Amino acid sequence: MTNKRDPGDESRRRYLKGLAAGGLTAGFAGCTGGNGGGDGGDGSDEYDPIGNFPPEGDTVAIGFNGPLSGALGPDGQDQELGFDLAVQHLNNGGGLVDTWDALSGDGILGYQIEPTKADTGGDPDTANSNISGMIQQDNIQFWTGGMSSTVTLAMQDVAQREKVPFMGGNSTSSGISGENCSRYYFHPTFHAEIIGMAAGNLLPEVLGEDRELFHIYMDYSYGQSNRDAMRTHLTENGPWEDAGGSAIAEGESDHQTQIRDLQNSDADVVHFASFGEFAASGLSQMVDAGVTDEVDVFIPHVSAFTLDPMGSDAEGVYGMEPWNPNYDNEGSNTFVEAYQDEYDEIPNQSSIHTYESMLVYAAAVEEAGTFHPPTVVRTLEEFEWEQAWGPSQFRGCDHQVERPWHLVQGVDDATAEEIGIRTEVMETTDPLVYECDAYPANECAMDENEYGDE
Amino acid sequence: MSAEPSAEGDDDEPASGALETWDRIKHTERFVLVSALVFVAVFPWAFTSLPLVPNNLLAYDQLARLVLIWGIFALGFNHLLGQTGLLSFGHAMFFGGSAYATALFANHVVADPLLSVVVGVCFALLLAVVTPFVLLRLHTVYFAIVTLAIAQMLYYMAREPFEGITGGINGLGVDRSPLFGLLELGADIPGIFGALWGTYMYLFIAAFFVGVVVFITRVRKSPYGLIFKAVRENETRASFVGLDVWRYKFAAFVISGFVAGIAGGLLPMETYFTGVERLHWTLSGDVVMMTVLGGLGTVAGPILGVIVFLYFEGVVNGLDVIGGYWLLSLALAFTAVVWKYPDGLWGMITSVSSRLRSRRGDQ
Numbered sequence: 001m002t003n004k005r006d007p008g009d010e011s012r013r014r015y016l017k018g019l020a021a022g023g024l025t026a027g028f029a030g031c032t033g034g035n036g037g038g039d040g041g042d043g044s045d046e047y048d049p050i051g052n053f054p055p056e057g058d059t060v061a062i063g064f065n066g067p068l069s070g071a072l073g074p075d076g077q078d079q080e081l082g083f084d085l086a087v088q089h090l091n092n093g094g095g096l097v098d099t100w101d102a103l104s105g106d107g108i109l110g111y112q113i114e115p116t117k118a119d120t121g122g123d124p125d126t127a128n129s130n131i132s133g134m135i136q137q138d139n140i141q142f143w144t145g146g147m148s149s150t151v152t153l154a155m156q157d158v159a160q161r162e163k164v165p166f167m168g169g170n171s172t173s174s175g176i177s178g179e180n181c182s183r184y185y186f187h188p189t190f191h192a193e194i195i196g197m198a199a200g201n202l203l204p205e206v207l208g209e210d211r212e213l214f215h216i217y218m219d220y221s222y223g224q225s226n227r228d229a230m231r232t233h234l235t236e237n238g239p240w241e242d243a244g245g246s247a248i249a250e251g252e253s254d255h256q257t258q259i260r261d262l263q264n265s266d267a268d269v270v271h272f273a274s275f276g277e278f279a280a281s282g283l284s285q286m287v288d289a290g291v292t293d294e295v296d297v298f299i300p301h302v303s304a305f306t307l308d309p310m311g312s313d314a315e316g317v318y319g320m321e322p323w324n325p326n327y328d329n330e331g332s333n334t335f336v337e338a339y340q341d342e343y344d345e346i347p348n349q350s351s352i353h354t355y356e357s358m359l360v361y362a363a364a365v366e367e368a369g370t371f372h373p374p375t376v377v378r379t380l381e382e383f384e385w386e387q388a389w390g391p392s393q394f395r396g397c398d399h400q401v402e403r404p405w406h407l408v409q410g411v412d413d414a415t416a417e418e419i420g421i422r423t424e425v426m427e428t429t430d431p432l433v434y435e436c437d438a439y440p441a442n443e444c445a446m447d448e449n450e451y452g453d454e
Numbered sequence: 455m456s457a458e459p460s461a462e463g464d465d466d467e468p469a470s471g472a473l474e475t476w477d478r479i480k481h482t483e484r485f486v487l488v489s490a491l492v493f494v495a496v497f498p499w500a501f502t503s504l505p506l507v508p509n510n511l512l513a514y515d516q517l518a519r520l521v522l523i524w525g526i527f528a529l530g531f532n533h534l535l536g537q538t539g540l541l542s543f544g545h546a547m548f549f550g551g552s553a554y555a556t557a558l559f560a561n562h563v564v565a566d567p568l569l570s571v572v573v574g575v576c577f578a579l580l581l582a583v584v585t586p587f588v589l590l591r592l593h594t595v596y597f598a599i600v601t602l603a604i605a606q607m608l609y610y611m612a613r614e615p616f617e618g619i620t621g622g623i624n625g626l627g628v629d630r631s632p633l634f635g636l637l638e639l640g641a642d643i644p645g646i647f648g649a650l651w652g653t654y655m656y657l658f659i660a661a662f663f664v665g666v667v668v669f670i671t672r673v674r675k676s677p678y679g680l681i682f683k684a685v686r687e688n689e690t691r692a693s694f695v696g697l698d699v700w701r702y703k704f705a706a707f708v709i710s711g712f713v714a715g716i717a718g719g720l721l722p723m724e725t726y727f728t729g730v731e732r733l734h735w736t737l738s739g740d741v742v743m744m745t746v747l748g749g750l751g752t753v754a755g756p757i758l759g760v761i762v763f764l765y766f767e768g769v770v771n772g773l774d775v776i777g778g779y780w781l782l783s784l785a786l787a788f789t790a791v792v793w794k795y796p797d798g799l800w801g802m803i804t805s806v807s808s809r810l811r812s813r814r815g816d817q
Contacts, residue, residue, distance in 0.1 A: 068778055118772045119780065124625055125732070128725050129768050132516035137509070150624050154727045158625050161726065173624060180627070220614050221622055250614055 047372040050452050051163030052139050055371055060111040062087070063134040064354065065127055066145030067153070068119035071276055074304040075147045075170065075350040079389050080117065082351035083144060085342055086358035087115045095338035096331060096356075096387050102363040111366060116140060122147070124154040131155060135162050141371050142166070142358045147305075147350070149173030149222075151187075159184035163373050163452045165380070168357030170322075170350055172301050174225055177400035178440025183449035184373070186380055186399045188357050188389075189322040189349075192222075193440055194433060195300045196229025196404040198320055200238045202427045206318075206407065207269060207296060214267030215245030215294075216282070218259045218274050223248070225272040226300045243267035248274065248282075255282045259289050269296045280309035287313050302408065304348050307422045314410030321406045323349045323389060324425045331387035346420030352388055360385060374451035390431070397436035398444040405429045473811070483671050490667040494522070494660040499650045501761075510773060511582035515652040516724070517768040521761055522656075523720045524744065528756035529670050530713025531741045536751030537674065539686030543598045543738050544605030547585075548711040550733030551608060552578040552718030554620060557628040557728040565631035566641060567658065573586075578715020582708045584640040590703050602735055609733040616644065625729030628722040633658065641722075655724065662716055671753060673709065682706050720791035747788050751801030758799045762787070 047053065055061070064083045067076035089097040090195030091104025091112050107113055113222055116138040118130035134140045135158075142165050146152050153176060153267070159166035160182040169176070172191040190198070213234055217223030227245060235242040246261035262270055266399070270291070274282050279299060299306065302319035310317075325336050325346050335355065339347040347355075360383065365371055368379040381396040392403035408423035416422045434441060479485045498518035527549055534540045556574030564570070580653045585604055592600055612620040620626060632638040639655040642648045653656060673679045685702050693699045722728040731737065740763070748759020766784040771777050795802040 020556060117771065117777065119778065121781075123731055124727060124729050124766060125721075125725065126771075128727060129520060129764075130771065133514040133768055133772060136514045136516070137512070150731075153624050154627075154729070155728060175624060221617065221624065250610065254700060309640060 045085050047112070047370060047375065048274045048453070051373050052135060052141055054142055055111060055139065057325045058111060059114040060108055060371065061114045061116055061134075061138045061140045062358070063140040063143030064115065064117040065120055065134065065143055066119070066354070067122040067147050067151075070122040071445050072147040072305055074308055076119075076122075076145070077146050078304060078348055078350035079147070079168075079170065079354045080239045081339075081343055081353035082347065082353065083115070083117070083358065085339060085351075086355045087113050087295065088342075088361055089338070090358065095213075096143075096334055096359055099330075099334055100359065100363060100385075100387060102197060102366045103359065104366070108362045109369070109371070111371075114138075119452060120146065120148075120151055122151065124148075124151050124420050127151045128158065129157060130225045131158055135164055135180065136376065140164060141373075142361050144168035144354045144361075145360050147171060149176065152176055156180055156182035158187040160449055165361065165373055165376055167361060167380075170303070174222070174229075174440040175443075177398045177444060177445040179445075181398045181444035181446055181449070183399075183451060185445065186394055186401070186402050188353060190230045190301075190320070190405055191440075192225040192300065194405065195226065196231075196233040196433055198429050199230060199298065199300075200233030201429050201432070203234065203269075203298065203318070204239050206426055209239040211239075211269050212243040212265070212267045213269045213271060214243040214262050214265050215271045216255070216262060217245060217247060219247035219249055220451050222275070222401075223273040226241070229269065229378040230271050230273075230300070234405050240269070248278075253278060253281050255285045256289075258282075259286060259291060262295065263289075267295060271297060271300070273300055275301065275306045276301075277309050279306050280311075280313070283310055283317065292316065294441045302410075302423060304350060306434060307410075310410070310422070312413045315412045316412040318426070319408050319410070319423065321423060321425075322350055323352050324405075324406050324408055324423060325421055326419065326425050327388075327390070327406060327428065328425075329388070329390055331389070334389045348421060356388055359387065374453040376397045377451060392431065395433075395436065397446060398441040399446070400433055400441065402431045402433040404431055473520055483668070483675055486671045487668055488665070490664045494663060495650070497521070497658060498652060503649075511769065513765065513769050515656070517764055518652070518719075519656055519659050519724055520768070521757075521764050522659045523717050523724060524741075524760045524764060525757040526663055526666045526720070527714050527717035527741055528744050528748070528760050529666055529753065530710050530715075530717065532745050532750060532752075532756045533670060533673070533713060534706055535678070535709035535742075535745065536756075537686065538682045538703060540595075540706065541598045541742075542601040542701065542710070543713050543735065543742070544601030545710075546733050546735065546737040546742055547581055547601075547605040547608050547742075548578040548714035549718035549721075549737060550605075550612070550728075550730070551581050552715035553722050553732045554612065554626075556719040557626050557722045558619065560629050560722070561626070565629040566635070567630055567633050567723045570630075571662075571716065571723060574719030574722075575712065575715040578718060579708065579712050582711025582715070586704050586707045590700055590707070594760065605733060605738060609730055609735070612733055613730045620730065621732060625731075627725060628726045628728055630723050630726060659720055659724070662720060666713055666716060667753060670713070674753075675713070679703075743788060747791060747798055751800030752800050753779040755798050755800035762799065 063247040064080060066079045067073060068080060089095040091107055092411040097103045097105050102452040105221050116134050120127035120130060144167055146155060146169035152171040155166055163184060168188055170189050174191040174193045175212050176191060177187040215227045217227045234240045243265040246258040248258060297317045299317060299319040302321060307314055336347060336351060339351065364376050364379045364383055368375045380394050384393040392401055394401055406425045407427045409426050410422055495704050501513045502515060531545050534542055552574035555577035556570045559573040560570040569785055589600055593747040613622055637654055639658050640653055642653055643651055643724045681697060681702050685699055689699055744759040744763045746760060749755025766780050770783060776783060791799060
């Protein structure tokens, strides 16, 4: 790797200060701690210390805590590349930083970013220990990264407790912006409910209105919530007929039973709620059984760790993506170009998630004029921007993003080689999210999560 | 075989009288107690703020607390394998089971840390009392496999059928209120002790840690504990002498599960979280690795193993370049140590110190 890591170690500072991992006291620190000696024009004189605020010295530490190893490794590594590129651009200019007026290309509020990174392995306990170290030792003001919903759900609580903002878990459990929502976490991607909505909008348009839908789903929260969302938006409130479903037991990789159930139904579309290697193996069994000749396959969320093992089986399969490098807007083009210059490969949704999350945080800080976490959080709660994700905004009620989503289709090997990714965009929705009083937002009690400076 | 890392330092004393005194006291229970106290007193400071060590090589406060928690777990595990010779590959059941019991009690009844941990330990004890009736009919690899199977069964149960209670793969956020409604454990200890130990949570965990070290040592040094060793060395002989081998194995299993349960109960109080990963077989594997890496059958060994393991996970993981390979480098270190010193790191230290002493004897 290049000079991205340079600012690093010598200047890492350690603070034996009042806010170690215990955290519940963090909220009171502001009342007792007096004014922090913030230097530089970050407006820190106006605010009491809270969480890791104010940053000390002339750098600001920002963390990456994602799965660089394990089953989610392929996506985690792409997230890391996006993070590295964002640090480089924010510090020295380039990419979307050059085209976004709010950003200077000279750090954030004049503070150079000092990155710090660790591997969660997809495990919440490792993630917890990592972030605890970053918060205490590296004094991070913000962090990003993460794929697994388990980890993101656990990290949301840490962010809230420690009053350090967190954004960019590319996880798709609806609880993240539902019942487990957190004042200090912002969810930049979709989840089962939004995937269902977007599919309800686009699939009948692409596949026709006279269709019968069958579900093959993993029999736990992931598969069930996707099945329910698809039912709601395609058959109950949509034009399609329900043709039943067949559950995959935990850990089961032989899908013959489910394939037979599917063949015995009248379905001509199958919603295959699975991911990773399981999805790849299941799909290849469907291809072998000849199912895919007659039935269209839809996989709710496709990303690198699902697509890579699928290989050429992915051809013709439909899926939903929060972003695709072929999304034709100015921001995406700029990002893809900058990413290719740096890494000589095509970025995917995981790289853009950490990249744009970093920029959004930086822009919110610039707009707020301070790193003061409650102020930054308040700024983000009504933040609107338009970069690679398209026209986007966070909302205060559950911190869920509203932005366009993409229906994609798998391509053949030759095309994949040519465009650098296994999917191409079929249709894109308008910026889309459910109302604040609808499920799962109605389960989010945001008011119970304090800013910490009330 | 004591818990005190400064042991090697003492070996350098020139006077042979001092050496004799050292040999005499180093195995006494009082010495182990004092060592444990000294260890918990200086360890967090040495681990997180040792002068002249670059910052990125130092650990952070939470890691020190995690070392004590995992240290307790490893001591519990070691009591079964190192002391009695039973290899369990399912110790996650006590750890994760206790973690869930603690978390559920804290969330639904009272979030008092001590009470919750006690409830967690009771659950682990229950498991440790019930499971041996199946397990102790089995020997060696069959025993290991069935412990693994039981733990995996609990893992899958927590993951799906009981998802509504356990949170399934998403895990569970855990409440923690002040100790006895008075003392917020997350608060900093004032003054110099705060710099040494950080928060009251450290003292809370350290109290359990010292208690476990003393308890384990008491058992080891007692005639009762010697019988565990006899069972380990030769089960048939032990039974010929008239000992009820099943009963001693049962007792060892219960003690081991009890101690592992303490660690399992403390962890959700520390992290405000628990998840099914704590019941998974890989966690059982981690504790085997920590114990073997540090040195089986000793008190200091497992703790040393825990320190090294968590150091790799928590500190090496965050280093540039090499950080991406922390698991690989840990595996290499483990293989290298076990290859050269089958008795683990503690075996390495004792063999180095005895070599030093024999060299001095030659002069």
